[in-house]
Amino acid sequence: MAAYERIVILTGAGLSAESGLSTFRDKGGIWQKHRIEDVATPEAFLRDPERVLTFYNTRRGNARDVQPNAAHKALARLEAEFPGHVLTVTQNIDPLHEMAGTTNLIHMHGEISRVLCMHCGARTPWETDLTVDMVCAACNRSGGMRPDVVWFGEMPYRMDEIYSALTDCDLFISIGTSGNVYPAAGFVAEAREVGAHTVELNLEPSAGISLFDEAIHGKATVVVPAYVERLLTR
Numbered sequence: 001m002a003a004y005e006r007i008v009i010l011t012g013a014g015l016s017a018e019s020g021l022s023t024f025r026d027k028g029g030i031w032q033k034h035r036i037e038d039v040a041t042p043e044a045f046l047r048d049p050e051r052v053l054t055f056y057n058t059r060r061g062n063a064r065d066v067q068p069n070a071a072h073k074a075l076a077r078l079e080a081e082f083p084g085h086v087l088t089v090t091q092n093i094d095p096l097h098e099m100a101g102t103t104n105l106i107h108m109h110g111e112i113s114r115v116l117c118m119h120c121g122a123r124t125p126w127e128t129d130l131t132v133d134m135v136c137a138a139c140n141r142s143g144g145m146r147p148d149v150v151w152f153g154e155m156p157y158r159m160d161e162i163y164s165a166l167t168d169c170d171l172f173i174s175i176g177t178s179g180n181v182y183p184a185a186g187f188v189a190e191a192r193e194v195g196a197h198t199v200e201l202n203l204e205p206s207a208g209i210s211l212f213d214e215a216i217h218g219k220a221t222v223v224v225p226a227y228v229e230r231l232l233t234r
Helices: 013-017 042-047 049-064 070-081 096-100 159-166 184-193 220-232
Strands: 006-011 085-090 105-107 110-117 123-125 145-149 171-175 197-202 214-217
Touching: 006 070, 006 159, 006 184, 013 070, 013 220, 042 049, 049 110, 049 145, 070 085, 070 096, 070 220, 085 159, 159 184, 171 184, 171 220, 184 197, 197 220, 214 220
Parallel strands: 006 085, 006 171, 085 105, 171 197, 197 214
Antiparallel strands: 110 123, 110 145
């Protein structure tokens, strides 16, 4: 295995699935049980805020009941022990990366454990249920408290930082993602553009499998720790 200096890791729902959190697009996933248009758009929140908040209150509760798995822990180990630079970019809104020990982390789709006021833009850590009539502590207005997550039709967070890291990396690893959702699905092409080695670690081939130089398929709790071990003992 070649020596690398700058690694960018993209993680998706498949990484947290083995901790007990549902994926989105797989059979039986979240989007087979709920319509995106009903629970995950700004328009849905304006139309029926109670339904949207109930959906995310359930997800927040689920996230409180799970623990990081061996794959999360392996990525935290990689960040701690790798002699170069490691950035993890996650599409997941759960806190499992942080719980495992990862610190150089970008939540591009936001975090379920934070709340955002649509009136004033204030962001606050939040662990309990949200209600429609909640009052923002920053602006004292009600009716605008929503989960601090990126909905369909909204721009993911910190994209400038992510693209800067992609144009500077020499190894890009995609883990547990379907390759169907942009802009994340386009990250592998960005990394290839600068000559980075691209690796997919996934349960099954993603939609963008042809863009990866190397692919290892299997359970995240098996393939991720094994690949990290390879990197650290090369």
